[in-house]
Amino acid sequence: MPTFIQEAQANSSKFNSKIENHIQPKVLSKYDTKLHVKEEESILDDSFKSDFSESSVNDELGLDTPYVDKDENNNSKLQPKKYNGFQMVVLPTKDKIIVRNNFLYLDPKTFSIVWHNVLLFIILHSLGFIGVYKCYSEHKFYAFASSYLIGIWGGLGITAGAHRLWSHRSYSARLPLRIFLMIGHTIAGQNNLYVWCRDHRVHHKFTETDADPHNSKRGFFFAHMGWLLRKKHPDVFTKGAKVPLQDLLDDPVIRFNIRYYYLMYFMFAFFLPTWVGAYLYNEGWLFSFLVASAARYMTSLHSTWFVNSAAHMFGDQPYSTMEARENPFVSAAAFGEGYHNFHHTFSWDYSTSELGTSLNTTKKFIDLMALIGLAYNLKRASKDLIEKSMANQVLLNERKRLAAY
């Protein structure tokens, strides 16, 4: 008689083989040919990265090809700027102060605050903290935990929807799933789908430059939420205009989302969670609003923002020299989005990770959708490509180490 473990293994291999039917590995023939030549010549160095970028022919959106703007001397104009966490700043009082971790970063030349966002975030955080405090003081943590019944839907709307489906086209989804994800994205309340995907594609194309909306070179706080409190750097608009977005507007689900966003935002980010909470907790509408809407909204925003801050600053870089990092803590908080070095290296891969599937709730969800026929054309980076990228990284690190002597 098969043991429980054997049974589970058999079921999981059956499940995996069904999923495999939906996966279409990227055809990387042009890339492979180039890489083969490189290997024969034993030149696995920095040029690998540019070859990889030039030849990732199947990256339809061009997000894996760094944009290079050359001046008359053929030098790149879009060099990452160095902002370190110990920046000298001039406060309005003209005092010069060194600020650690950029928590008080103020640049007088580009100082411009989006006051309505500051106000909205102050209100949201005040209400959210009151919600958390009430759960704590009245021993009602079950209420906060159950608010995540709705929060999970919202999280998947961001990770499986706005991110992996619409921003990167790493898989395709049938209409019912697209509607489900669009509503989830509205529950998370992170602006309409078009704006979210536009900002994210610009982030990938111009990572860690002034054209990156949440450039982590400007410090943890800026990458986390400060970018929403300040006007965008002009490069975000001028360079960002080169990123293709027409495919987003071609989707009627996104057009509907843009058109009715504020009505849907009120309905799904506030009314629905409050109503479900009031029904579940039997504690009154005010309590439910503070917990299921405000506290849930506040914590889910921070979970997403950690991908832009922590997963760009803390963790390993096994796949490429891109600043994005492998951060399992962020993956746990953001349904698998913390495997960020892998993701920035192979942005078309629907799983956004090579191995870390235990914390990759979003991958499991997409696999399940593929199993019931709502998701298809799941794209993955080939094992061969991943291994070669990792070998290249080892070589680069070794050269850096030797150069330091």
Ligand SMILES: [Zn+2]
């Ligand atoms: Zn991405």
Ligand SMILES: [Zn+2]
């Ligand atoms: Zn990123």
